[in-house]
Amino acid sequence: MEETLVDIDFKEKEEYIINMGPQHPSTHGVLRFETCLQGEKVKYIIPHCGYIHRGIEKMSESLTYPQLLHLTDRMDYLSAHINNEAVALCVENAMEVEVSDRVKYIRTILAELSRIASHQLWWSAFGMDLGALTTFFYGLRDREKILDIFEETTGSRLIQSFITPGGLMADIHPNFQRRVKEFITYFRKKLPEYDQLLTGNVIFRERTLGIGYMSKEDAIDYAVTGPSGRGSGFHCDVRKLAPYSAYPFVQFNEITYTEGDTYHRYLVRMKEMWESLNILEQLVDNIPQGEIMLNLKAIKAPKGEYYQRVETARGELGVYIVSDGAPTPARIKYRSPNFSNLFILNKVSANHKIADLVAISGSLDLVIPDIDR
Amino acid sequence: MTREELTAFVLEQVPDMKAGTNKQFPECIVSAEQINPLTKVLKKNPSTKMDYLFCETAADRNDGFHIVYHLSSSVHAHCLMLKVILTDKVNPSIPTVSDVWCAAEFYEREIFDLFGIRFENHPNLKRIFLEDDWVGYPLRKDYKDDFILER
Numbered sequence: 001m002e003e004t005l006v007d008i009d010f011k012e013k014e015e016y017i018i019n020m021g022p023q024h025p026s027t028h029g030v031l032r033f034e035t036c037l038q039g040e041k042v043k044y045i046i047p048h049c050g051y052i053h054r055g056i057e058k059m060s061e062s063l064t065y066p067q068l069l070h071l072t073d074r075m076d077y078l079s080a081h082i083n084n085e086a087v088a089l090c091v092e093n094a095m096e097v098e099v100s101d102r103v104k105y106i107r108t109i110l111a112e113l114s115r116i117a118s119h120q121l122w123w124s125a126f127g128m129d130l131g132a133l134t135t136f137f138y139g140l141r142d143r144e145k146i147l148d149i150f151e152e153t154t155g156s157r158l159i160q161s162f163i164t165p166g167g168l169m170a171d172i173h174p175n176f177q178r179r180v181k182e183f184i185t186y187f188r189k190k191l192p193e194y195d196q197l198l199t200g201n202v203i204f205r206e207r208t209l210g211i212g213y214m215s216k217e218d219a220i221d222y223a224v225t226g227p228s229g230r231g232s233g234f235h236c237d238v239r240k241l242a243p244y245s246a247y248p249f250v251q252f253n254e255i256t257y258t259e260g261d262t263y264h265r266y267l268v269r270m271k272e273m274w275e276s277l278n279i280l281e282q283l284v285d286n287i288p289q290g291e292i293m294l295n296l297k298a299i300k301a302p303k304g305e306y307y308q309r310v311e312t313a314r315g316e317l318g319v320y321i322v323s324d325g326a327p328t329p330a331r332i333k334y335r336s337p338n339f340s341n342l343f344i345l346n347k348v349s350a351n352h353k354i355a356d357l358v359a360i361s362g363s364l365d366l367v368i369p370d371i372d373r
Numbered sequence: 374m375t376r377e378e379l380t381a382f383v384l385e386q387v388p389d390m391k392a393g394t395n396k397q398f399p400e401c402i403v404s405a406e407q408i409n410p411l412t413k414v415l416k417k418n419p420s421t422k423m424d425y426l427f428c429e430t431a432a433d434r435n436d437g438f439h440i441v442y443h444l445s446s447s448v449h450a451h452c453l454m455l456k457v458i459l460t461d462k463v464n465p466s467i468p469t470v471s472d473v474w475c476a477a478e479f480y481e482r483e484i485f486d487l488f489g490i491r492f493e494n495h496p497n498l499k500r501i502f503l504e505d506d507w508v509g510y511p512l513r514k515d516y517k518d519d520f521i522l523e524r
Contacts, residue, residue, distance in 0.1 A: 050501060055511060093397075222475045222476050304394070304396075307428070309427075318428050320428060330432070331433070333430040339479065372502060
């Protein structure tokens with residue numbers, strides 16, 4: 001039967017609901033968007049999470065601090081070192097001990113390497129979400145170099161549990177400094193390739209410029225942190241606001257844009273990789289001598305409440321510990337960056353096409369295990 | 374604002390507040406009825422401008438449920454910690470602050486899901502991680518189910 005104009009008009013006005021996920025490739029994990037569409041336009045989105053809720057906070061209540069550290073790797077697995085560091089710093093603050101400068105330097109180097117590795121994986125997958133498959137091969141090729149450095153020093157590639165309360169699990173490998181320096185030179189040559197491949201690409205710019213606008217007020221109100229918040233002009237870099245570890249010793253810029261669209265959230269991460277390389281360069285040659293592990297008799301927080309903020313690759317991670325003085329915490333809360341970043345999605349993707357939803361959710365760089373915990 | 378000025382500001386708004394012992398952030402303990410008006414003032418007043426709620430959570434303690442708010446300002450970069458103690462452990466309830474910060478809507482859904490604390494006037498109070506027919510609230514200390522491993 002031939003469709004009349006009236007029929008087409010009716011179809012465009014009709015609202016219908018499509019489930020994106022929990023297995024959709026663009027959600028990068030098990031997350032479901034209940035998407036209400038009118039034609040191709042998104043009316044609203046309801047995110048449904050909890051598919052991999054493991055009860056990490058409940059589990060941690062029956063584990064000692066060195067034990068529960070291993071669970072934090074499994075939240076935002078791309079920032080495993082930074083998650084470990086958050087718990088370690090929180091417990092050290094509670095016990096009122098300070099690690100040596102050597103530990104601080106190594107922690108910051110590992111954290112910045114994690115940030116670069118995480119942004120590389122995000123860049124690879126973001127290009128792929130938008131149909132540019134080549135980015136995936138470029139990104140993963142270079143990320144491999146960082147994982148090799150991690151493997152040599154920590155023994156594992158993704159979830160390392162290397163930074164512990166009181167210091168580090170072991171000293172760095174003798175090759176560590178040489179390898180990091182080699183990586184800095186190598187990646188400085190490769191980053192311009194990334195720009196040639198994607199940043200300047202006409203199709204890419206068409207798909208991201210002006211798409212998914214997030215105002216600064218919204219970013220603050222929804223507590224959107226990390227590169228997503230900084231793309232809207234929200235100065236939320238914890239490394240600047242409350243410097244920890246070796247960040248007070250280094251010079252770097254906080255990258256912010258005021259445009260707040262998908263393209264500028266992308267640019268923040270690209271520029272952040274350059275800044276991370278600068279931080280690495282300032283630290284890697286100057287690692288001082290010192291103790292790797294403090295000699296602590298028992299690792300337990302005295303009675304009280306402690307909070308530690310750190311900047312992961314995706315935003316602000318907070319660790320809140322309530323302690324009764326026992327070896328296990330009475331309550332531990334992880335304020336995960338992705339949990340807060342997720343719920344802005346409904347607001348920024350309304351009235352965009354469904355294909356833009358993939359670009360916008362990609363630009364928020366969500367890691368689902370960190371949302372569900 | 375410094376630590377003392379912030380505590381003084383809260384004391385001006387809520388004369389019967391108690392100062393906490395937290396060393397890191399200035400800590401103010403207020404009652405459940407005061408939390409919504411107080412946070413509105415803290416957000417609006419140009420000298421405090423607490424527009425960034427970076428953490429809201431709960432803890433099951435001996436004297437009741439503690440609801441803890443960590444606030445910060447995107448302009449002044451100072452931090453403040455507010456705490457409400459709910460002594461009713463069977464049917465705890467507290468007014469929502471989701472009309473003050475949008476972020477609170479989701480923090481509060483998580484607290485409701487895991488602690489069973491009701492937030493009055495919340496626009497959409499339902500479970501966020503667990504299934505809707507889940508029995509009990511896992512982060513309560515007296516939570517028991519058939520699969521839990523006792524340590």
